[in-house]
Amino acid sequence: MQRYFVNADPSAEITLPSEAAHHLLKVMRAGIGTKVELVLADHCVYLATVSVTEPAAKLKIIQKLLSNSELPVSVTLACGIPKTKEKPELIVQKSTELGADKIVFFEAARSISHWQGSKQKRKIERLQKIAESAAEQSHRNKIPLVEYCKSLDALISDYPATKRVVAWEESAKQGETSALAHQFNGLQAGDSMLAVFGPEGGLTETEITKMNNAGIEAVGLGPRILRTETAPLYFMAAISYAMELS
Amino acid sequence: MQRYFVNADPSAEITLPSEAAHHLLKVMRAGIGTKVELVLADHCVYLATVSVTEPAAKLKIIQKLLSNSELPVSVTLACGIPKTKEKPELIVQKSTELGADKIVFFEAARSISHWQGSKQKRKIERLQKIAESAAEQSHRNKIPLVEYCKSLDALISDYPATKRVVAWEESAKQGETSALAHQFNGLQAGDSMLAVFGPEGGLTETEITKMNNAGIEAVGLGPRILRTETAPLYFMAAISYAMELS
Incomplete structure (x- = not known):
């Protein structure tokens, strides 16, 4: 699944930055309902779904994932x-x-x-x-x-x-x-x-x-x-x- | 020190292959007396010196070196x-x-x-x-x-x-x-x-x-x-x- 970094709080409405939105909607040809993984400002991973594509890509968080791929050091x-x-x-x-x-x-x-x-x-x-x-x-x-x-x-x-x-x-x-x-x-x-x-x-x-x-x-x-x-x-x-x- | 692989026996007269000779003499600007390391057909490393440059680069072996950089596996x-x-x-x-x-x-x-x-x-x-x-x-x-x-x-x-x-x-x-x-x-x-x-x-x-x-x-x-x-x-x-x- 595609993963993007968004410098936003998990409680806020998530708008994908324009470069990531271009990649998701144009390169990956995603549409409403497509699932992606987001890493938010808290360095945690969230499963999210595309809810709006125009004029900006907005995402709705479904759940927090227990995913940590960082080195312990x-x-x-x-x-x-x-x-x-x-x-x-x-x-x-x-x-x-x-x-x-x-x-x-x-x-x-x-x-x-x-x-x-x-x-x-x-x-x-x-x-x-x-x-x-x-x-x-x-x-x-x-x-x-x-x-x-x-x-x-x-x-x-x-x-x-x-x-x-x-x-x-x-x-x-x-x-x-x-x-x-x-x-x-x-x-x-x-x-x-x-x-x-x-x-x-x-x-x-x-x-x-x-x-x-x-x-x-x-x-x-x-x-x-x-x-x-x-x-x-x-x-x-x-x-x-x-x-x-x- | 420059190292070259030559598929030759340590007891033979060593002639550097043409590509290696070009590298040594033209790129590295070596001349008679320049020291190089040779890896011969026995996979051992030898210290050698350039003895002839024309028409081909010939090398004289000085000594065998105890050098092994191969993985044990x-x-x-x-x-x-x-x-x-x-x-x-x-x-x-x-x-x-x-x-x-x-x-x-x-x-x-x-x-x-x-x-x-x-x-x-x-x-x-x-x-x-x-x-x-x-x-x-x-x-x-x-x-x-x-x-x-x-x-x-x-x-x-x-x-x-x-x-x-x-x-x-x-x-x-x-x-x-x-x-x-x-x-x-x-x-x-x-x-x-x-x-x-x-x-x-x-x-x-x-x-x-x-x-x-x-x-x-x-x-x-x-x-x-x-x-x-x-x-x-x-x-x-x-x-x-x-x-x-x-």
Whole structure:
């Protein structure tokens, strides 16, 4: 069943925003009586039916559904801004499907692209739309927030979490194979986690040292070298497996 | 360091194939004395140095390296042929990085695209090249094989493995959260695993029943609905985490 996010109170009359209404009525060819799932401002899922189509799509709530597809831990991914346009889009789409709560792109020492001024606003708006559409498709209860962060210093000070880690290739090369599991084993439902990833070319020794000094622990993601857009997806799948399936 | 696969014996004189030579000498601007890593026919990694550049690139082996980045379990992914051109490419590139040993695309009941005749050969050749390049970049010891399979029946009979599973959304919807971990816990180094994934629209009840009857167990990949190209990547990251990091 189609799912839409509507920032409305469950007791209010629900009007579908124009883009979602276009999708439902034109793309999906729905009409009066079609059932959909709505995620309202309370992050709960409701079964609803189309009651009016013109001039706006209005929906009537039938019942609240006991549906929760959120990870038990709130995960923020912080990725050094990658070089290409496609990689941030892939990271946002896939990590939304995989349950991320927030995705931050920060200016890392080896970031070749820089998102400043109007470019930054446009990028974040476009990525936020990708997150919304992926959240609908993957039946999330929440749309992850996409944010920009101007420096590693700002990232360290503005994103506290129960546990904070940084994916570091050298950690894996040194044969370290238990730090990630150790961090996951220490998590409880309701905790939060920040995971930091480098851009192409990786993080510098200075950045790693700065993070270690701030209590962000280096963890390996296995013996293979993962591309900059693959590492966050590995992390999301691993935390889902560790917290939801094992 | 740059890594190339060369199908040669370590005792032989090593000539780099022309595409790899072009990459090394023109793209990477290497010259005589440049060090590279070679994976030879024995799947072992060797440190080598460029000894001749014209008319062909020849390499001299310096030493064998104790480098093994392969998963302890040989994983075959079998994916129902997806609709678009991009999805198989993403699956092959990312699952190579994540350690897959073989990637099979099979004609599933809901496959909209069909790979037949010359199209099939072209597709597989292109995907095999993507696997080779991703294997070099991710420092694998093996290039995964990409194969085409004409039906689910052929898949069931031609791809035996120590354990065989199929990712099934309904399994997750029914609240099943332990089947995947149960399968992983039963694996030992040297075992093999086949994991089957549906195309867009999923597998049919008939296909699931047929697989269950053949001993292929349905497993859930968590509470969120994953796209057809995301599910195999989730599986690869989960098996790496389970077998290599925890």
